[in-house]
Amino acid sequence: DSGVTQTPKHLITATGQRVTLRCSPRSGDLSVYWYQQSLDQGLQFLIQYYNGEERAKGNILERFSAQQFPDLHSELNLSSLELGDSALYFCASGKGTVSFYGYTFGSGTRLTVV
Amino acid sequence: EDQVTQSPEALRLQEGESSSLNCSYTVSGLRGLFWYRQDPGKGPEFLFTLYSAGEEKEKERLKATLTKKESFLHITAPKPEDSATYLCAVQVGAGGTSYGKLTFGQGTILTVHP
Numbered sequence: 001d002s003g004v005t006q007t008p009k010h011l012i013t014a015t016g017q018r019v020t021l022r023c024s025p026r027s028g029d030l031s032v033y034w035y036q037q038s039l040d041q042g043l044q045f046l047i048q049y050y051n052g053e054e055r056a057k058g059n060i061l062e063r064f065s066a067q068q069f070p071d072l073h074s075e076l077n078l079s080s081l082e083l084g085d086s087a088l089y090f091c092a093s094g095k096g097t098v099s100f101y102g103y104t105f106g107s108g109t110r111l112t113v114v
Numbered sequence: 115e116d117q118v119t120q121s122p123e124a125l126r127l128q129e130g131e132s133s134s135l136n137c138s139y140t141v142s143g144l145r146g147l148f149w150y151r152q153d154p155g156k157g158p159e160f161l162f163t164l165y166s167a168g169e170e171k172e173k174e175r176l177k178a179t180l181t182k183k184e185s186f187l188h189i190t191a192p193k194p195e196d197s198a199t200y201l202c203a204v205q206v207g208a209g210g211t212s213y214g215k216l217t218f219g220q221g222t223i224l225t226v227h228p
Contacts (some may be wrong), residue, residue: 002157031214043158043201043218056215090157097214102148105157 003027004093004106012112018079021109025072025093031055032074033094033103034066038087049074050097081113116141120202120219127226130191135222137202138184147185148216149178150201158201161187192226199223 003026013019025032034046045058049068060066068074078085088110094103117140127133139147146165150158162171164180171178175196177188187200203216
């Protein structure tokens with residue numbers, strides 16, 4: 001157990017729907033990162049939050065949004081889902097805004113859009 | 115644009131047969147190079163961070179090295195339990211929209227046969 005908790009582990013939904021993925025960081029970590037992993041694109045950075053504030057943004061689609069709450073857990077919202085959104089979504093957490101010591105990944109949420 | 119290229123894409127070894135994985139990068143202002151291990155269906159697990167050319171780090175049968183253009187992950191006398199995908203990632207200058215973002219390579223799938 002890495003200490004980063006992601007729920008749900010698996011999610012199957014239909015095109016056009018909206019889903020919410022949840023992440024609880026390791027105790028003491030203030031940064032949360034979201035990544036998408038697909039077979040053709042590999043691991044792609046989506047967004048980073050630090051202590052409730054957005055700090056960095058990758059190629060995150062406008063249909064996707066995220067937030068980090070006062071208790072530091074984070075949610076990634078995916079809307080108007082398309083078949084191509086099917087992927088593994090990972091959350092990672094780290095102590096600072098820039099984690100030179102490597103941040104810790106959760107076990108991921110596997111999203112399947114049908 | 116930051117680029118990370120890993121080779122080979124896949125590597126099959128016999129138990130005890132040492133080899134190296136390569137990670138070449140083209141970035142502006144490297145702050146750190148990371149190696150992760152990923153088992154099927156799980157999140158990446160942090161192995162090493164390298165900060166400057168000439169640096170080396172070791173952990174059990176793994177040794178990571180860094181030059182100005184590439185990094186190597188040397189695997190000495192591998193065992194079947196070393197079978198996994200090995201991912202290389204770079205972190206560039208912090209600040210602005212970069213902060214903690216990691217740019218990953220596509221990975222090398224290592225299979226060690228008994």
